[in-house]
Amino acid sequence: MRHETVRAVAAIIFAAATAGAQQSAAVPEIRFDASIDFLKLPPNQNLGEVAGVAVDARKHLYVFSRTGSRSTVHGGVASQLFEFGPDGSFIREIGKDLYGFAFAHTVRIDPAGNLWAVDEGTNMIMKFNPAGHVTMVLGRRAEAVEAPPREPAPGTQPRPGWGSFNRPTDVAWDKAGNIFIADGYNNSRVVKVDKSGRWVKTWGERGTGPSQFNILHSIASDASGNIYVADRTNRRIQVFDSEGTFLREFTIDIPFTKPPNVMLGAMPGPESNPLSVSGAPWAICITPGPRQFLYSSDAVPGRIYKLTLDGKVVGVLGEAGKELKQFGWIHEIACPSENELYVAELLNWRVQKLTLHP
Numbered sequence: 001m002r003h004e005t006v007r008a009v010a011a012i013i014f015a016a017a018t019a020g021a022q023q024s025a026a027v028p029e030i031r032f033d034a035s036i037d038f039l040k041l042p043p044n045q046n047l048g049e050v051a052g053v054a055v056d057a058r059k060h061l062y063v064f065s066r067t068g069s070r071s072t073v074h075g076g077v078a079s080q081l082f083e084f085g086p087d088g089s090f091i092r093e094i095g096k097d098l099y100g101f102a103f104a105h106t107v108r109i110d111p112a113g114n115l116w117a118v119d120e121g122t123n124m125i126m127k128f129n130p131a132g133h134v135t136m137v138l139g140r141r142a143e144a145v146e147a148p149p150r151e152p153a154p155g156t157q158p159r160p161g162w163g164s165f166n167r168p169t170d171v172a173w174d175k176a177g178n179i180f181i182a183d184g185y186n187n188s189r190v191v192k193v194d195k196s197g198r199w200v201k202t203w204g205e206r207g208t209g210p211s212q213f214n215i216l217h218s219i220a221s222d223a224s225g226n227i228y229v230a231d232r233t234n235r236r237i238q239v240f241d242s243e244g245t246f247l248r249e250f251t252i253d254i255p256f257t258k259p260p261n262v263m264l265g266a267m268p269g270p271e272s273n274p275l276s277v278s279g280a281p282w283a284i285c286i287t288p289g290p291r292q293f294l295y296s297s298d299a300v301p302g303r304i305y306k307l308t309l310d311g312k313v314v315g316v317l318g319e320a321g322k323e324l325k326q327f328g329w330i331h332e333i334a335c336p337s338e339n340e341l342y343v344a345e346l347l348n349w350r351v352q353k354l355t356l357h358p
Helices: 002-018 022-026
Strands: 031-035 049-055 061-066 079-084 090-094 104-109 115-119 124-128 134-139 168-173 179-183 189-193 199-203 216-221 227-231 236-240 246-250 283-286 294-297 304-307 313-317 330-337 340-345 350-357
Touching: 049 115, 049 350, 061 104, 061 340, 079 104, 079 115, 104 168, 104 330, 115 168, 124 168, 179 216, 179 227, 189 216, 216 283, 227 283, 283 330, 283 340, 294 330
Parallel strands: 049 104, 049 330, 168 216
Antiparallel strands: 031 350, 049 061, 049 340, 061 079, 079 090, 104 115, 115 124, 124 134, 168 179, 179 189, 189 199, 216 227, 227 236, 236 246, 283 294, 294 304, 304 313, 330 340, 340 350
C-alpha cells in the first residue's frame, strides 16, 4: 500500500511538472556552442547589417553586408561582399563598387562552387566564378537618371515587369542546374531560369492559398530537386517540385514560454499569443545528404528550428537578444553540415558560428 501511495504521489508530481511542457519535451532544446569573434576583419573595417552568409566546399566563408552609402540607388545603402578563410582570416572583398550592389539580401554557393549575390536594391542576381568575376547577371537595376518607380495604389501590387524582378530575396538550384529566384517582396512569385540564363516560367501570386505568397523571403532545394519557399508573412513553408507543382506546406508551432524579446518596438499581433508570429520563416537552409534536415529561423521569439523535410520539428535553439547564443533578426543561415551553422544577423551586425550538440 505504501509503495502504491509513493508511486501515486510520484505520478502526480511528474504530471504537474510536465503538464505544460509536453510539446516542448517532444521538441528538445538543442545544446550548442557559439562564437562571434572568429572573423578577422582588416583594421578599421566593420560589418554593417549582415544580410547574407554562405560557406563553400573549401570552408571559405562569404559575408554579404549592408554598409556605407557608396554606390547608391535612389538613396539605398551599399552592399559589400567579403571572403574569409576557414580560420576566419580575411581574404578579399569581391565586387568592390559593383554596379549591381546597392542593398544586400542573400549570398549562396551553387553546386559547382560559383557564388551568387542577390541584391534587393538593384533587383539583380549576380553570379561570380571562384575567381570573383561576374559571369551571369539576371535582372536590371533602375536607371539613376529616372525617378524612382511609383508606389502601387493601396491594396494593389505592382505588375511584374518583362524579364525583371521587384525586390528579389534569394536563389536556389535543382539537379539540372535550373535557377529558382524568390521574387520576393513585391512580385510574390518564383521565377525559374535555366542554367544558360533563359527565362523558363514563373508561378505564384499574392495571397494565402497554395502557390500564393506574401513575401517569399528565402528559398532552398533538397537533393531531389524540390523547392522550399519561406512564405514569411503567411507564416509557412511551401514545397514544390521543379516544375512548380505544389506538393505540401507546413507551419512551425512550438510554444515559447517566456516573454519574447522583440528587439524593436512592440510585439506584433495579439500580445498574449507569441505563436501569432513565432515560426514565421525569415531564413531557411537544407543540409547536405544523405539524410537532410531543414533549418528555419524566426525574428520573434528569435529561435532556430531543426526540421525533417516533411515539416516535423525535431529540435529548437536560441532566442532573440544581443548576447552570445542570442540572435537579432537572422537573415540567412548557412548549414554546411547537420551540426554546423553560420547565421547572419541584421540587428547585431555580425555572423555567429554555431556548433550543435544534439
